Amino acid sequence: MIKVSIIGATGYTGSELLRYLIPHPEVELVHLTSRSHVDTKVDSYYPFLKGSIDKQFSELKPETVFGESDAVFICLPHGHSMELAAAASAYDVKVIDLGADFRLKNIDVYEATYNVEQAAPNLLKDFVYGLPEKYRDDIKNAKYIANPGCFVTSALLGMLPAVNNALVDEQSIIIDSKTGVSGAGRSASVDKLLTELMGSFKAYNPLAHRHIPEIEQELNSASENAVQVQFTPHLIPAERGIFSTIYATVKDGITEADIIESYTRAYEHEPFVHVLRPGELPQMKHVAGTNSCQLAVQLDERTGRLIVLSIIDNLGKGAAGQAVQNMNIMFGLPEKSGLNTIAMMP
Amino acid sequence: MIKVSIIGATGYTGSELLRYLIPHPEVELVHLTSRSHVDTKVDSYYPFLKGSIDKQFSELKPETVFGESDAVFICLPHGHSMELAAAASAYDVKVIDLGADFRLKNIDVYEATYNVEQAAPNLLKDFVYGLPEKYRDDIKNAKYIANPGCFVTSALLGMLPAVNNALVDEQSIIIDSKTGVSGAGRSASVDKLLTELMGSFKAYNPLAHRHIPEIEQELNSASENAVQVQFTPHLIPAERGIFSTIYATVKDGITEADIIESYTRAYEHEPFVHVLRPGELPQMKHVAGTNSCQLAVQLDERTGRLIVLSIIDNLGKGAAGQAVQNMNIMFGLPEKSGLNTIAMMP
Amino acid sequence: MIKVSIIGATGYTGSELLRYLIPHPEVELVHLTSRSHVDTKVDSYYPFLKGSIDKQFSELKPETVFGESDAVFICLPHGHSMELAAAASAYDVKVIDLGADFRLKNIDVYEATYNVEQAAPNLLKDFVYGLPEKYRDDIKNAKYIANPGCFVTSALLGMLPAVNNALVDEQSIIIDSKTGVSGAGRSASVDKLLTELMGSFKAYNPLAHRHIPEIEQELNSASENAVQVQFTPHLIPAERGIFSTIYATVKDGITEADIIESYTRAYEHEPFVHVLRPGELPQMKHVAGTNSCQLAVQLDERTGRLIVLSIIDNLGKGAAGQAVQNMNIMFGLPEKSGLNTIAMMP
Amino acid sequence: MIKVSIIGATGYTGSELLRYLIPHPEVELVHLTSRSHVDTKVDSYYPFLKGSIDKQFSELKPETVFGESDAVFICLPHGHSMELAAAASAYDVKVIDLGADFRLKNIDVYEATYNVEQAAPNLLKDFVYGLPEKYRDDIKNAKYIANPGCFVTSALLGMLPAVNNALVDEQSIIIDSKTGVSGAGRSASVDKLLTELMGSFKAYNPLAHRHIPEIEQELNSASENAVQVQFTPHLIPAERGIFSTIYATVKDGITEADIIESYTRAYEHEPFVHVLRPGELPQMKHVAGTNSCQLAVQLDERTGRLIVLSIIDNLGKGAAGQAVQNMNIMFGLPEKSGLNTIAMMP
Known part of the structure; x- marks a missing residue:
């Protein structure tokens, strides 16, 4: 079982990751962090998870989250992943960033587009752009993934x-x-x-x-x-x-x-x-x-x-689904593992 | 693996059964019958199943469907299940009827309510009303289930x-x-x-x-x-x-x-x-x-x-989900098998 | 032409009043007040009014609004109408309050229900409950109307x-x-x-x-x-x-x-x-x-x-439409004046 | 008052014409024809018109409809207006066709596009394309209008x-x-x-x-x-x-x-x-x-x-609204007459 944590689990990207990860046969959820809902029961905040999960949101402590997880998904607004990614470098953990901070290779373009400073420029070369259809081989060996925009x-x-x-x-x-x-x-x-x-x-x-x-x-x-x-x-x-x-x-x-x-x-x-x-x-x-x-x-x-x-x-191939696909590739799991959901029609 | 067929697979109840049964770990789909779409590829009729199924709809031949299946779901309008249920009695097959024909134990009430004749009155006693929360023990040993209305x-x-x-x-x-x-x-x-x-x-x-x-x-x-x-x-x-x-x-x-x-x-x-x-x-x-x-x-x-x-x-607990729950009980499977889907939010 | 003003024109009740009052053949709009959008053009804030109105939101000055209008609609949250109603008593103006402050005749019940003090208890007897089907005759001669809840x-x-x-x-x-x-x-x-x-x-x-x-x-x-x-x-x-x-x-x-x-x-x-x-x-x-x-x-x-x-x-018979009906009755206009809109189907 | 009839009043274009024409100050509705709902009360077929109209749908008799109307709107599928337009030529009536039969000036293109024969080719030159922003002057004097597609x-x-x-x-x-x-x-x-x-x-x-x-x-x-x-x-x-x-x-x-x-x-x-x-x-x-x-x-x-x-x-500027605008122009009415509706927000 892969130990997985989510940083910023109370937005739509975070909840969609839970939809994929809770029934994932190879995943054990460890930390689900939140700034404003620490100690809230997850199935109370997300009543649609009633019966599916028995955990609480916790505070973000990088040493705990990175130290106790095999994989960490970051679901934060742009500008917030750079410091965390740097902190993760000291741990044996793989990081999948669903935000925008490491998608653009050109620092000037990034800073002009998002109006923030690229605070971790030395990490850019370690981030693989997480589109498996283009970069599958690189993803296999990556420590860091910049998950593409939707x-x-x-x-x-x-x-x-x-x-x-x-x-x-x-x-x-x-x-x-x-x-x-x-x-x-x-x-x-x-x-x-x-x-x-x-x-x-x-x-x-x-x-x-x-x-x-x-x-x-x-x-x-x-x-x-x-x-x-x-x-x-x-x-x-x-x-x-x-x-x-x-x-x-x-x-x-x-x-x-x-x-x-x-x-x-x-x-x-x-x-x-x-x-x-x-x-x-x-x-x-x-x-x-x-x-x-x-x-x-x-x-x-x-x-x-x-x-x-x-x-x-x-939220699927455009965010959480693709992130889980990247995780599967990084850990050598079957690529469809946990991703065999079928669309709801009607 | 349980061999499963669906009679009347092109309505909403039929497609919802497919959503649950395709990823069900103990189920192998055999026949999916349709009157008007025989030989049509299922993923062409239901594009949301693209990548999930490689089968075609087939004609309803009771001897084939009942003879080659362990479980058969009937998804037809009321009035159409009675003859089929009678035909199934000759086969070693369990039948879950999602229609209304065997839900009402009182024949007069059935005939007055649905304005058709109860053509298989002798089967009524063999049908168990498929609400597990009330009749779980009876369901375990049933050959026939009348799946409750939504x-x-x-x-x-x-x-x-x-x-x-x-x-x-x-x-x-x-x-x-x-x-x-x-x-x-x-x-x-x-x-x-x-x-x-x-x-x-x-x-x-x-x-x-x-x-x-x-x-x-x-x-x-x-x-x-x-x-x-x-x-x-x-x-x-x-x-x-x-x-x-x-x-x-x-x-x-x-x-x-x-x-x-x-x-x-x-x-x-x-x-x-x-x-x-x-x-x-x-x-x-x-x-x-x-x-x-x-x-x-x-x-x-x-x-x-x-x-x-x-x-x-x-379509879930009100139809296809409950029908799969009944199937799980009838075949001694874990009751949540194939039913661990999580609601889509948002 | 009746000179009409709206206090609190930027919520849904306010905008619905504009839908009825702009084409009303006997109404001239005078003041449309707002706290946070003073001087904004109305058709810029409400682009669906483009081509229908050429006015700006203005600050709420009771002496101007009540002094220069024949009828004033108050569209504020409960607790905010009492002081305004008292201020209006000095002017020759009719007031239709779409909020809850004067609907309940029993002061204790009002205060317990809305958790505010009834600051204008002496005005309660002057307010007519604005349901024409029950109180049409009283409405004809009223100065103050408490427009019913939806x-x-x-x-x-x-x-x-x-x-x-x-x-x-x-x-x-x-x-x-x-x-x-x-x-x-x-x-x-x-x-x-x-x-x-x-x-x-x-x-x-x-x-x-x-x-x-x-x-x-x-x-x-x-x-x-x-x-x-x-x-x-x-x-x-x-x-x-x-x-x-x-x-x-x-x-x-x-x-x-x-x-x-x-x-x-x-x-x-x-x-x-x-x-x-x-x-x-x-x-x-x-x-x-x-x-x-x-x-x-x-x-x-x-x-x-x-x-x-x-x-x-x-928003119609439950708020703005009924308020306009009350105005029509108070001013002796045909009761359907400005209210001959037809529902949009489909 | 202009006497107005609608041929084919039971589709969405027909009902939208009613929304504009019932409150139109210069219009008197005469015949509203239907094939399958003759003698049905209009407000029974269209419950959203309850209180707004007291008429019944009638059979389409060209001599009556064209003979007793000043303006006739045709709301039929393509292929059905040509014969009617020809019949109208004998009457002092203006015709606004909301279908496609006379929009295309090139007969070959029309026939290839709609797969029907242009049965009234000699009328094509009499039809003005009803886009007032381009053809207002021609519309003023037209007997026939081809109302543009949405x-x-x-x-x-x-x-x-x-x-x-x-x-x-x-x-x-x-x-x-x-x-x-x-x-x-x-x-x-x-x-x-x-x-x-x-x-x-x-x-x-x-x-x-x-x-x-x-x-x-x-x-x-x-x-x-x-x-x-x-x-x-x-x-x-x-x-x-x-x-x-x-x-x-x-x-x-x-x-x-x-x-x-x-x-x-x-x-x-x-x-x-x-x-x-x-x-x-x-x-x-x-x-x-x-x-x-x-x-x-x-x-x-x-x-x-x-x-x-x-x-x-x-259904507005793309169909019924534009058709009424054309009627206003043809009859010398103010162009916004009956068209001062305001969009419903929210």
Whole structure:
């Protein structure tokens, strides 16, 4: 059994980790830390866990958490993981950071994007970007994982085969993404009230979303030519899920057969990425609560554009599910261990 | 491994059985029958099962289904199980009927309620009413199970301890139930369209719902005095779940301590029924996708009424989950086997 | 034209008043006060009013608001209207208070229920309870109106004919009410987030809701025998609306014809209360955005109980719509003036 | 008073026309036809109209409907308006067709797109495309109006100023549209059930939607260069509304000031199109139930693309609202007559 702790267990990412880790056959939960709910029973704070867990939230003491765990998940807002990651270096523990602090390799870009100082620059080289479909081999031996952003995962799984194989004009990529409201977190605010959002739909930060540098970093590292993306996030009146509609102009001579072949080859051995059959279209709810990604890939002959529809659960493959997948890889477990949940339909 | 088949696998009850049975460690799926989708790939009809199952729907041939299975779940509208149950008698197979045909022991009441003839009256005595909290011992040795109705399960789990212990006036029970829309099935109709229901709420069949005789049958068999219930079902603009608010006048001398004690004792060893702590109130979503029931039990000293709030998932403890629980009991498996799902929050 | 001001215009009650008052043919808006948004353009704070209004929020100066208006609506939390009402006494202005401060005639009950001191006890006799179906004549000549609570309006319109005509056992009334989320106001809190409520359903304050004394006050004043009600409020995952299911034991000898006759007679000349035809059942969305109430009235011969289904919009007949109706009556305008909105379906 | 009839009054477009026409101060409703509900009371079929209308649906007799009306709205599926339009030519009546039969000027394109024969080709020249912002002068004198499609209205109001003023590369336009479910009509089908759609999101017909030729026809007639658009429609789990995110590459030398100036000039005198201030972003619900369009217009300096966010109500400015606006123009009424509804928030 792997001893696992969660730092910051009272947000949506933390509770989703619990959903995956409690029934995980190889995991024993040790510490679940919280700043404001120390000593509260977990199933009292999360009544949906009644009958599934008998623990309490505890204070964050790095020496205890890192010293008594084999793996630690950090679920804190950006800016809070750097000090913790440094503290962990003294312990025989693997760290999976679900925040943004170690995703961007370029320190200047990180500091400009998140408006904080990169306080642990020497650790950046030790962090592996936790997208198994791209970095599985590195993840196996990593001590530190920077778990990818949710929108970014949806975009990368949708575009990496096209960019990798130079199928599309690298400057033409437009990613129109839509997410459920949990993507905005669990903090109280008027603009996330049911009364404000139900029956509605809106874009937010359409020109300057923080996920753009992360998308471009990973597409650029897979491309010979410079990649630039247009990215617009929107909010769906639903609890969870990401639906990305991605447009890119196909290069001269590329056929639909070339495209299908590239995507099929890229994902045929991937346990969580499913390229749909021709004529099938993804529906966001079909991956809710799971670590799956479904992709529909089409060439519009009339306009010469590749159109990719990519769905994930923002809390699953976009956060907690992917984090557990990374843990499984790091500890040599079957990659689907604890991740065989099936979406709830209806 | 138990060989399991589902008759009528393309409705919501059928798909929910698949959600529980596919990852069930002791189950091998054999036949999944359908009238209109024979030979269709299951993961094409149910895209949310992509990556989880590689089977096709097949025609219903009783000799094959009953002859090659250890357990068969029947998910058909009322009136269609009687002939099938009779056919099963010749085979070494256990049958769990999720329909209504064998729930009512009184043939006249059945025929008046469902407006069909009871075509297999001699089988009625072989069917055990599949509420484990009341009939666990009988279920262990049953060949046939009549799986309870969803509203009925919610009402019985909420009221049985009170009626069993004669805590309340048996003529005063009022059950105000609210269900998600999946309770109305998967058939196409204008009144179940999202456009008609979202943002709305309504009652249906307020005076004459078919579940009343089933509730009264089971409460009466637990009571010395005649029980009569008022039952009003309503439709919530949500996919799944049942929330029952139950009112009953407490008999003279009964205290809140008596009530709490009766409920605690009734359910302390039950794996799926959770009596909430004082001050805790149930939220319907907290049991969605699970076989759990949560109960809040309170005495209103001002009015002298017991108020019970009872939540289940209509497709879980109200249908497929309870059916799998019954299967586990019938085959001597751990009762929580395959049923350790956790509700999706948010 | 009547000069109208709103004190506290930035909550849901305030914005709903604007929806009714902006197109009202006899109203000119003067002051819209706010504590935290002084000088903000109204259509910038409320983008749904773009093109409908060209005003700014202003500071609350009682002498200006009361001195320059013919009618003032107060939309503040309880405890804040008493001082304002006292200030208004010096001006030739009519005041409609949408808060709770003057609804309860018994000072002790008010102070115990709301946990504040009744600071303007001498004004209580000047406040008319603003339910036109009961107090229309008093409203015509009133200077002060205490606009009824939303749940209370739903319950009273559903039960007054039965209690008035002594059709039911006055101790047997059970009111199971369900409301959309706007009933809980516009303040930020985690438990009102879309992510927490969508797909869910819950009760709140099941034994001790503040509306109980108000319901009992008004039913008692219509009854010879003492009335006691059981009242349970629930939250529907929808924006607005109240659906009350009301149960009461019918007195000996009372027939369904008696009941129908009492309700028909009570409401046949009421412009906003519609008793449905036999067989028709109300759906909450059908009155959303309007000042209407729809009632279905049935006698369950089997149990001897009257069952009333009562729907209103909590922000319409339950708050702003009723307030405008009261204003129309006070100023001798046609009662439907500005209130001819039609619900949005779908 | 204008005598108005509706042919096909029992779908969502028909009921939305009633919402606008019943309170319209210059309209008297004459015939409301239906095939399957002749003689049914309108407020029994549409309970949300209880108290607002006292009429019955009637059979469609062209001589009566056209002979006794000043204006007739046709709300039928494509293929059904051609014969009726021909019949109307003999009467002194104005016809507004909300279907697709006369929107496409090119007969071959119409027949290929809708797979029916254009049976009234000689009437095509008499039909004016009913987008007042482009064809107001022609509408004034028209006998026949082809009311634009809902997605098309959203796209055209968003792109016409840019195309008219040659601000963008005419081959680069990508329209990513999202609509509420009422856009798919009121017919019963499993894929429109609340249970299937709630919590989900999906694209449909991503490459070949019928609205593409209509969008291109109207943009081409406003442009010197050939226009080609990419158009992807999606379904939001909400009742109504369209949100279009439109991308287009800006031509060399065009600045954000040029863009703002073009949009401001185009719409400054339009009563229903509102260009938002810098920093304001539209939310779909803010125009629900109204004839308004809100536009946010931005230049992404980083990528050189114009991004327009365009919201309408698919049943309002996208159908019934625009149809009433056209009627107002045809009869010389104030253009906002009957269209001063305010969106319901929350």
